[in-house]
Amino acid sequence: MRERAADLLEWYDRHARQLPWRMPPGCGARPDPYRVWLSEVMLQQTTVAAVTSYFERFTTLWPTVEALAAARDEEVMGEWAGLGYYARARNLLKCARTVAEKGAFPRNRAELETLPGIGPYTSAAIAAIAFDASEVVVDGNVERVMARMFAVEDPLPGGKRVLREKAALLTPEARPGDYAQAVMDLGATVCTPKNPACGICPWMGYCQGRKAGIAADLPKTEPKKAKPVRFGVSYVGRRADGAWLLERRPARGLLGGMLGWPGAEWGDVAREAPPVAAAWREVGGEARHTFTHFHLRLDVRVADLPMEAVPAVGDFVPREAFRPSDLPTVMRKVFDLAHDTFDNI
Template identity: 50%
Template sequence: MPAKLRSITEPLLKWYDRHHRTLPWRSPPGEPRADPYRVWLSEIMLQQTTVAAVKPKFEAFLARWPSVEALAAAQDADLMAAWAGLGYYARARNLIACARVVTAAGAFPETEEGLRALPGVGAYTAAAVAAIAFGEQATVVDANVARVAARLFAIETPLPAGMAAIREVVAEITPADRPGDFAQAMMDLGSAVCTPRAPACLACPLSAACVGYASGAPETYPTKLAKAAKPQRYGTIFWLEDRGAVLLVRRPPKGLLGGMRALPTGPWAAEPPGLANAPEAAEWRMLDGTVVHVFTHFRLELALAVGTAQRHSNAGEWWPIADLDSAGLPTVFAKAAAACRRAR
């Protein structure tokens, strides 16, 4: 092993052996590779979501669907409801599609290339599953790994353009032995030590090899271009109540929050629509204040309208208000429902 590689991998893996996070989808350091179903499920859940938010959801999923075959047999609506709160709902649709492909094939592919062909499995997820579950010397780069690598080698190219250089150096330092542990060690180091602000360099096992630390300003890496302001959209959410139940609708299967139960709302537009998209005639009352939710590509501000149904229509599902938490509403609709219930 080249001296440069050894100066990074050996202290990092020794640190990981002592300080690794205990997570329900991981095997302990140095032990047999983790179950690919658990690794894949966790990696899909962890996209744009914190470990703290994922742990209880992961455990609930595993209790309900303990294998990829069980998940493949799930009803789409049940899966979407169980996913509520994790956001980025296209992941849930791809999750069940992938489970069905894997079940039909009899097992997960064991290579990064084969994993990349599965529905909803991108370059990062394929590399993570290949390394952690199958021991392939794959280049695993999430946000934590990117930050560690950018500081370790003082990569000055701003993100996202700098990701190419980051991937190159991570590929160089990823060992053939214990590549899964190495990837998870880099993740844990970025989470606990090499943090975005005030990195704990004196506690870092790689400080002796870190160019960013030697520069005296490791927190300046990785550099990022200024983000453009997100577009603003508006809408109205309608709380239509009748005899202790509220009207819920199913969003179209494709698109944002596709297939999820939701409170009725019209299109989200550049100007506030008021009552233009009400689901039916009612004596609507606009509530004071709005609900704001920020998606990846835009900021959404929603006015709230409450009313009592004049007839118990068949426009959607009439869900018992007392049991609304079981409907699996996406976060934006759950926030709106909570505001409407408080104002009733």
């Protein structure tokens, strides 16, 4: 097993991707725990391509955990907009404030895991990458690589325990941070979910899945449930001075803490619920969006509102303070549909 780790590290020394949060392989210096933590949270269920620009933006605005801890909630939520899984941003702030209070990130896995937004994977990754601890780092990539290496046919998520045991067998004492990133790089670039490039894999000779000709069919997964379709109506109102009527969503649940356009709760049928009486008009088309567990179709209504309008819900955001990039993607789609129907934006 030691030989396999060594082979992979040799591959990593030659093929490691250069990433903004990563130290070059073999480089003696440790990366900044703040940057490791921030990148790992952003990378939860999210691709490197999607994360990179957000990481650059966050570290420019907030170079240290103390700076992030001092930021306003709304500003951080606005900068996270578009990246998804917004509970991560809420937990990010809680975690930053706890760490800033303590003075530093804890250095061991167990203590890291007590922090908000840091679970079994992220705690192990931070301990290994930032603090050189020999922790077993298991994410979706590692599960896929292990399922193929050892031809594990138990379907996920049930097979997770077995795959973790396999991962533990291979984890070395030396260079645990590089090793963890190497397995994940292997999964992201060679041992991919579809069309794995077995011919160039450093573990080709060890792979039982390849030997059995079933590598590309692993890991097996339980069948997914079909997503239901939900319907709703969104109201995009602009006051005569150019201010937009927006609503801060409750801090929990779907899109929690994010800005959005007013409207009734989404359901099996679209319910009208204008935030203020006005000459609401329809726009052509509907905003379509798919969340983790349902499809959504939103009708969009627009209206020009008088200065004396007093909405039942939401608040007017001044024209110069409104940035569409502060909106979660579904709400930005609504805005894009409404946008063309207004004059002089």
